[in-house]
Structure formats: structure tokens, C-alpha cells
Amino acid sequence: MARGVNKVILIGNLGQDPETRYTPNGNAVVNLTLATDESYKDRQTGQLVPKTEWHRIVMFGKIAEVAGQYLRKGSKVYIEGKLQTRKWQGQDGQDRYTTEIVVDINGQMQMLDSRGGDGGGMNQGAPAGRPQQQSYNQPAPQQQGGGYQGQSGGYSQQPPQQQSQQHPPQPSPQHSPQQQQSSMPEPVDDFDDDIPF
Amino acid sequence: MARGVNKVILIGNLGQDPETRYTPNGNAVVNLTLATDESYKDRQTGQLVPKTEWHRIVMFGKIAEVAGQYLRKGSKVYIEGKLQTRKWQGQDGQDRYTTEIVVDINGQMQMLDSRGGDGGGMNQGAPAGRPQQQSYNQPAPQQQGGGYQGQSGGYSQQPPQQQSQQHPPQPSPQHSPQQQQSSMPEPVDDFDDDIPF
Amino acid sequence: MARGVNKVILIGNLGQDPETRYTPNGNAVVNLTLATDESYKDRQTGQLVPKTEWHRIVMFGKIAEVAGQYLRKGSKVYIEGKLQTRKWQGQDGQDRYTTEIVVDINGQMQMLDSRGGDGGGMNQGAPAGRPQQQSYNQPAPQQQGGGYQGQSGGYSQQPPQQQSQQHPPQPSPQHSPQQQQSSMPEPVDDFDDDIPF
Amino acid sequence: MARGVNKVILIGNLGQDPETRYTPNGNAVVNLTLATDESYKDRQTGQLVPKTEWHRIVMFGKIAEVAGQYLRKGSKVYIEGKLQTRKWQGQDGQDRYTTEIVVDINGQMQMLDSRGGDGGGMNQGAPAGRPQQQSYNQPAPQQQGGGYQGQSGGYSQQPPQQQSQQHPPQPSPQHSPQQQQSSMPEPVDDFDDDIPF
DNA sequence: TTTT
DNA sequence: TTTT
Numbered sequence: 001m002a003r004g005v006n007k008v009i010l011i012g013n014l015g016q017d018p019e020t021r022y023t024p025n026g027n028a029v030v031n032l033t034l035a036t037d038e039s040y041k042d043r044q045t046g047q048l049v050p051k052t053e054w055h056r057i058v059m060f061g062k063i064a065e066v067a068g069q070y071l072r073k074g075s076k077v078y079i080e081g082k083l084q085t086r087k088w089q090g091q092d093g094q095d096r097y098t099t100e101i102v103v104d105i106n107g108q109m110q111m112l113d114s115r116g117g118d119g120g121g122m123n124q125g126a127p128a129g130r131p132q133q134q135s136y137n138q139p140a141p142q143q144q145g146g147g148y149q150g151q152s153g154g155y156s157q158q159p160p161q162q163q164s165q166q167h168p169p170q171p172s173p174q175h176s177p178q179q180q181q182s183s184m185p186e187p188v189d190d191f192d193d194d195i196p197f
Numbered sequence: 198m199a200r201g202v203n204k205v206i207l208i209g210n211l212g213q214d215p216e217t218r219y220t221p222n223g224n225a226v227v228n229l230t231l232a233t234d235e236s237y238k239d240r241q242t243g244q245l246v247p248k249t250e251w252h253r254i255v256m257f258g259k260i261a262e263v264a265g266q267y268l269r270k271g272s273k274v275y276i277e278g279k280l281q282t283r284k285w286q287g288q289d290g291q292d293r294y295t296t297e298i299v300v301d302i303n304g305q306m307q308m309l310d311s312r313g314g315d316g317g318g319m320n321q322g323a324p325a326g327r328p329q330q331q332s333y334n335q336p337a338p339q340q341q342g343g344g345y346q347g348q349s350g351g352y353s354q355q356p357p358q359q360q361s362q363q364h365p366p367q368p369s370p371q372h373s374p375q376q377q378q379s380s381m382p383e384p385v386d387d388f389d390d391d392i393p394f
Numbered sequence: 395m396a397r398g399v400n401k402v403i404l405i406g407n408l409g410q411d412p413e414t415r416y417t418p419n420g421n422a423v424v425n426l427t428l429a430t431d432e433s434y435k436d437r438q439t440g441q442l443v444p445k446t447e448w449h450r451i452v453m454f455g456k457i458a459e460v461a462g463q464y465l466r467k468g469s470k471v472y473i474e475g476k477l478q479t480r481k482w483q484g485q486d487g488q489d490r491y492t493t494e495i496v497v498d499i500n501g502q503m504q505m506l507d508s509r510g511g512d513g514g515g516m517n518q519g520a521p522a523g524r525p526q527q528q529s530y531n532q533p534a535p536q537q538q539g540g541g542y543q544g545q546s547g548g549y550s551q552q553p554p555q556q557q558s559q560q561h562p563p564q565p566s567p568q569h570s571p572q573q574q575q576s577s578m579p580e581p582v583d584d585f586d587d588d589i590p591f
Numbered sequence: 592m593a594r595g596v597n598k599v600i601l602i603g604n605l606g607q608d609p610e611t612r613y614t615p616n617g618n619a620v621v622n623l624t625l626a627t628d629e630s631y632k633d634r635q636t637g638q639l640v641p642k643t644e645w646h647r648i649v650m651f652g653k654i655a656e657v658a659g660q661y662l663r664k665g666s667k668v669y670i671e672g673k674l675q676t677r678k679w680q681g682q683d684g685q686d687r688y689t690t691e692i693v694v695d696i697n698g699q700m701q702m703l704d705s706r707g708g709d710g711g712g713m714n715q716g717a718p719a720g721r722p723q724q725q726s727y728n729q730p731a732p733q734q735q736g737g738g739y740q741g742q743s744g745g746y747s748q749q750p751p752q753q754q755s756q757q758h759p760p761q762p763s764p765q766h767s768p769q770q771q772q773s774s775m776p777e778p779v780d781d782f783d784d785d786i787p788f
Numbered sequence: 789t790t791t792t
Numbered sequence: 793t794t795t796t
Binding site: 396397398399400401402403404405406407429430431432433447448449472476477478479484486488490491492493495 | 593594595596597598599600601602603604626627628629630644645646669673674675676681683685687688689690692
């Protein structure tokens with residue numbers, strides 16, 4: 001529920017491959033940088049000057065999974081999300097603020113590459129087959145708490161094992177104490193399947 | 198011209214009265230802070246927790262003039278603009294980044310207070326009569342170059358006198374109310390109406 | 395899931411009180427007409443001519459319930475939905491098409507009257523207390539099939555009794571046959587379930 | 592000027608080649624049909640059922656010129672416009688209504704085919720070179736009066752010769768390549784004002 | 789850092 | 793009528 005409207009709509013290209021992390025609960029969190037270009041006319045020279053605007057995107061839930069799997073550096077994508085500015089501490093102890101576009105359960109993502117080309121070519125990790133134009137709305141709404149702390153701790157770079165199945169506790173030491181502190185936001189918990197297509 | 202889409206849509210309330218400045222050419226530049234509220238459910242307590250997101254808005258052109266005149270702390274407003282992140286230097290010499298929603302010629306603004314109440318009450322500068330619900334599209338496009346440096350120099354806190362005409366320096370050091378009225382900048386030429394907002 | 399983007403954003407005023415109906419399962423369906431105004435300059439006279447655009451809105455789910463309860467003729471509202479054109483038969487047997495803005499689980503609604511005034515005054519059915527500015531996202535997504543036939547049959551003008559509880563079949567003759575056959579249990583609000591359209 | 596917000600955002604594919612007409616003043620008017628797809632889950636079978644929504648688009652001005660030149664059947668495109676319903680008379684003398692998305696000076700269009708392929712291949716009229724991803728905002732506002740009458744009379748299927756200049760009647764009945772060149776879209780043209788940013 |  |  002919201003008193004107000006907070007909506008961002010972007011179409012642009014990824015500057016890098018997406019970075020995928022996982023919450024202790026196995027939910028994907030993806031960070032992207034997206035470029036939108038605009039040209040303006042220089043007043044002195046009359047020349048058209050290209051200007052690129054870079055956007056930081058954070059995706060949660062199923063959209064994040066799809067983005068992590070199918071988007072690559074250079075991919076063109078439509079994104080709908082909301083603005084969120086988070087505060088963090090610089091190494092000098094001073095407050096810094098970073099504004100991101102959060103794409104959660106209420107957001108949308110749509111891949112716009114008609115051929116799904118990864119734009120980079122050197123992404124050996126790219127999946128063999130990929131969808132060409134597909135849009136995702138998350139399956140269930142969720143409120144974003146104040147807990148997300150950007151790139152900071154508590155996230156695993158490893159995908160969860162079979163998140164949708166019951167399985168015995170992981171003995172693996174890779175899953176560290178960070179998992180214990182399960183106060184991390186868990187944007188979407190009720191996925192009903194892993195791969196939507 | 199743009200290769201991409203960069204659009205922000207907000208409905209929220211002003212945290213403070215707008216700050217109006219003027220370029221050397223007499224064009225208004227207005228800074229706003231806008232709050233959009235959202236509630237999320239705390240996972241531990243199950244309580245609805247209100248969360249306010251603050252947005253920095255920069256307006257140019259006629260929309261800026263209208264906003265500066267009619268919006269006040271607490272005003273509810275619809276805004277359409279684009280995201281822009283600008284770099285600046287902190288006092289420690291380090292780079293900082295601030296993301297703002299730029300409402301220029303391609304943006305839109307709409308006052309949503311059915312009564313135009315200023316929400317604060319102590320804004321003696323508020324004009325007597327104000328429109329109730331009015332939307333503004335800028336009359337002609339304009340490209341935003343890279344030159345805008347936020348709050349920094351080159352801006353005047355005083356509105357220009359009759360910018361579109363050559364005129365001798367104003368002797369009066371005080372800006373009287375009458376001047377306020379008669380100093381409407383008219384940067385764009387093809388207005389199809391006579392209402393100044 | 396969508397291959398494409400289909401989004402409508404409107405701010406306007408209701409032309410009439412909302413019409414609420416209920417599906418056999420007790421889910422609210424609300425029809426609205428919304429006016430958005432625009433002025434254009436007549437090319438001959440140079441006069442500003444007001445022009446009102448009327449939009450047909452159909453709301454489903456919890457948003458519909460809220461709209462039916464709190465919106466009245468004249469209410470100002472923000473609506474986000476999608477375009478849908480449905481075909482129907484005129485009395486002359488010919489095909490007609492009506493385009494509506496569908497506000498379902500993926501849509502949004504926000505009341506913008508700072509005072510919630512009903513704008514009409516003669517709506518005795520209006521609830522005593524009403525929210526002032528509140529936005530609604532539906533709690534869970536739902537796919538809109540092709541079956542919705544507008545104003546046509548299968549809908550009841552009467553609200554369901556205690557839709558969130560199990561209850562014995564209603565002996566009341568007020569409840570039409572259609573309602574009788576729909577004695578299914580009614581999970582509270584997040585229906586991803588049995589809406590037949 | 593508008594009291595209200597009336598905005599439509601679509602991403603979809605053209606069902607046919609665009610139809611271009613010209614007003615007596617030589618302004619291009621383009622009609623498109625755009626498909627947006629959505630899948631919904633059939634309640635009986637649980638199957639995903641594809642559903643296509645068709646949208647009627649009308650474009651004016653420079654955007655229309657670009658669309659007429661570069662879009663083809665199958666082209667994927669982003670469109671931003673406004674809803675407009677116009678009344679017309681059926682052959683039976685009865686009123687009919689058609690809702691269209693109007694893309695005028697305040698609208699936007701962006702071609703999303705990474706390769707500009709025409710999707711049909713048999714469009715011999717397609718220009719040799721075409722932009723790949725380009726977005727257009729109209730360079731100057733224009734009010735849409737009540738005068739547009741859909742497909743009806745007053746429009747020419749022939750493009751104007753040099754509409755922006757006074758010139759003697761063209762002797763050549765054939766539209767030469769040079770003319771083609773000179774009618775190339777020029778998304779950004781005349782920013783002449785003095786805003787220094 | 790992307791894209792054309 | 794498009795697209796995947």
C-alpha cells in the first residue's frame with residue numbers, strides 16, 4: 001500500500017553483465033547498470049552531443065532470476081520500478097547516498113533484444129537457449145522494507161541448491177554466519193516455480 | 198533525441214517550499230523535495246511500517262515558474278520527468294553523486310491540491326489566488342546539456358525583470374511585489390494562451 | 395506474463411458514482427467513467443477550447459472494493475491499468491467494440507481528494523469515514539482472460555454476505571440463481587482463483 | 592495545457608505496414624495497429640493461453656514521418672501517447688466510437704528492432720538505410736484540435752514537396768531521390784533559446 | 789560500462 | 793494483422 005506514486009520506466013542497455021547474489025533464503029538479488037542515451041545540441045557549436053545517463057538497478061524475486069540468466073552486457077531491456085535512495089557510510093565515515101531503481105514484485109522487466117544476443121560474446125556462462133521477448137511481472141506483491149543494504153553483506157554469490165525443495169541442512173561452510181542473521185529483506189518468498197518458461 | 202527511455206512518474210507532497218533561482222538569462226530553476234510514502238509489512242512483527250522516500254526534483258522553464266509560484270510545503274503534486282545523476286565535489290575533495298528528477302520541457306507537472314492549500318501556512322509570499330488543478334507541459338523542447346551544476350553558481354535568487362526586452366539596470370534594489378507580478382520570464386515564444394501558468 | 399507493455403496512466407475526475415457489481419464468487423467489479431481535460435487552441439479563433447476526454451474504467455479485486463466504497467462522482471483519482479478492447483453485439487446484431495482501461499491486480503489506484511469529498515453530495519450511501527490519500531496495489535496477480543463481457547450477465551448488484559466466511563446457502567430470494575451456483579468458499583482477498591473472466 | 596493526466600505506454604509489434612497520409616498543410620499522419628501480447632492461465636485447464644490486444648495508433652508530426660519511413664509490419668516499437676475516443680457514423684447512421692492512442696508532440700516513439708528488419712521483407716518501399724534505435728520527441732508542441740476525423744477526407748496519400756519552404760510548383764511528377772533525402776527526419780532542430788544548460 |  |  002502506498003500513499004503516493006513512485007514509478008520509473010527505463011529502456012536502455014546493460015553496461016555490464018548482471019551481478020547476481022542470493023539472500024540466505026535463496027532469493028535472487030540482481031544488480032544492473034543501465035544506460036539511457038540522449039543527445040542535446042551544444043549551444044556554442046550547434047553540434048549534437050551524445051550524453052549517457054547511467055542507472056543503478058536492483059531486482060528481486062523471479063524477475064531477478066530471469067535477468068541474471070538471460071541478460072548480458074549490452075542487452076537492451078525495458079524496466080519498470082521505483083526509486084529508492086539508500087544511505088551508506090563511506091570509508092571516511094561520512095554518509096553517502098545512492099539512488100537505485102528497485103524492481104520488485106510490483107515492477108516489470110522486458111527483454112528487448114530480438115535475437116537475445118549477449119552483446120559481449122565472451123560470456124561463456126550464458127545459457128544456450130534464451131527467450132527473445134518476454135516480460136515479467138512478479139507473481140505476488142511484497143513490500144520492500146528498509147533493510148536492503150545494497151552490495152553489502154549477507155548475500156551469497158552462490159545460487160541456492162534446489163530452493164524449491166526441502167533438503168537437509170547444508171553442511172557447507174560456504175554458507176556462513178551471514179545466513180544466520182536472517183533479518184535480511186526477503187522480497188519474494190512464494191515462488192511457485194523456478195523457471196517461468 | 199534519445200536512444201532509450203528515461204521516465205519518472207511521481208505523486209507526492211513537498212517537504213519544503215520550493216527554492217527558485219534564475220539563470221543569467223532569467224530562466225527559472227526550481228528545486229523541490231518530494232515525499233512518496235509506502236508501507237511495508239515488517240517480517241518480524243507483522244506490523245505495517247510506514248516508509249517515506251524522498252526525491253530531489255529540479256524543474257526548468259515555465260513549469261519551474263508555476264511550481265515556484267503555486268507550490269508550497271505540503272502541496273501534493275504529480276510530476277513527470279527523467280532521472281539524472283550529477284557529480285559534484287564534497288568538501289573533502291571526493292566525488293559525490295546526486296540523483297535528481299529533472300522536469301524540463303519534456304516533463305509534466307500537475308498540482309493536485311483541490312484547494313491549493315500551502316500545507317504550511319507560514320508562507321506569506323504565497324499568491325492570493327492559485328489554480329486548483331492544472332497540468333503543464335512545456336511549450337517547446339529543449340535539450341539539457343551537461344552544464345547544470347545543481348545548487349552551484351551562476352544563479353540568481355532574484356527574478357529577472359523583463360528578460361525578453363533590453364532595458365536599463367533597475368535602480369530599485371528591493372524587489373517589490375509588483376515586480377513579482379510583472380517579471381514573468383518568457384523564455385519560449387509560442388505560447389498559445391494568455392494564462393501565465 | 396506478457397510479451398509487450400500495455401500501460402495506461404490517468405488522473406481525472408469521476409463523471410458518476412462508481413457502479414459496483416459482484417461476480418458469483420463475490421468479487422467486486424467496478425465500472426467508472428473518468429474525465430481528463432485538455433485545452434487546445436482553435437486554429438481559427440485562437441481561443442483556448444476545453445476538451446474533455448472520457449475514459450471507461452473497469453476495476454477488479456480489492457481495488458474495486460475500495461473504489462466502490464470511497465470514490466464518488468467528482469472524485470479525483472490516479473489510475474494505472476491496461477488497455478483492453480472488447481467486442482460486443484449491438485441490438486442491430488452488428489459488432490461493436492469498446493475500449494476500457496482495466497485495473498486489475500497489476501494496476502494501481504490512488505485517491506487524490508485531499509478531503510475525500512464526494513463531489514456530488516447526494517450519495518447517502520457514502521461511508522462515514524474515508525481515507526484521504528491511499529494507493530492500492532492488488533495483493534496478488536491474476537490473469538485476465540478473454541471472458542469479461544462488460545455490463546453483461548452473471549453479475550449481481552448486491553454485495554456478498556460475509557464473503558470471507560463460510561456460510562450456508564442463502565435462502566433469500568434476492569439472490570439470483572447465478573449466485574446460488576456460486577457457493578464456493580471465498581478466500582479473503584487475494585484471489586488468484588475463480589474469477590470467470 | 593491539461594487538467595489531468597492521460598498517458599499510454601505501449602511496447603508491441605506492428606500488425607501491418609503503417610499507413611501514411613498528409614494533411615492539406617503537408618503534415619504527416621500515420622495510422623498503425625500495434626499488438627501487445629499477454630498470457631493468462633486458463634482456470635479450467637491450467638494452460639497458459641496467449642491473448643493479443645490490438646491498439647490503434649495515430650501519429651502526427653515528425654514522429655509520424657519517421658514511423659512512416661522506418662516502421663514496417665512486424666516492427667517492434669515503444670510508444671507513448673494519450674487516449675482519445677472519436678465518434679463517427681456507421682453506414683447505418685448510428686454512432687460508433689473508436690478509441691485510439693494519439694502520439695503527437697507530447698508523445699514519444701522509439702524503434703526497438705536492433706536490426707531494423709522490416710519483419711515482412713516484401714516492402715519494396717522501405718528505405719535502404721534506417722536507424723536502429725532512435726527515440727523521437729516532437730520538437731514543438733501542437734494542439735490537437737477537434738478536427739482530425741480519422742480515416743476520412745482531407746488527407747492526401749502523397750507526401751508534400753518541401754513543405755517548409757515557399758516554392759514554385761514542382762514540375763516533376765515523380766518524387767525524386769533528392770526529395771526523399773530532404774525529407775529525412777531531423778529529430779532535433781531548433782533550440783534557439785538561451786538557457787545555458 | 790552499454791547502445792547506434 | 794504482429795511477435796515469441
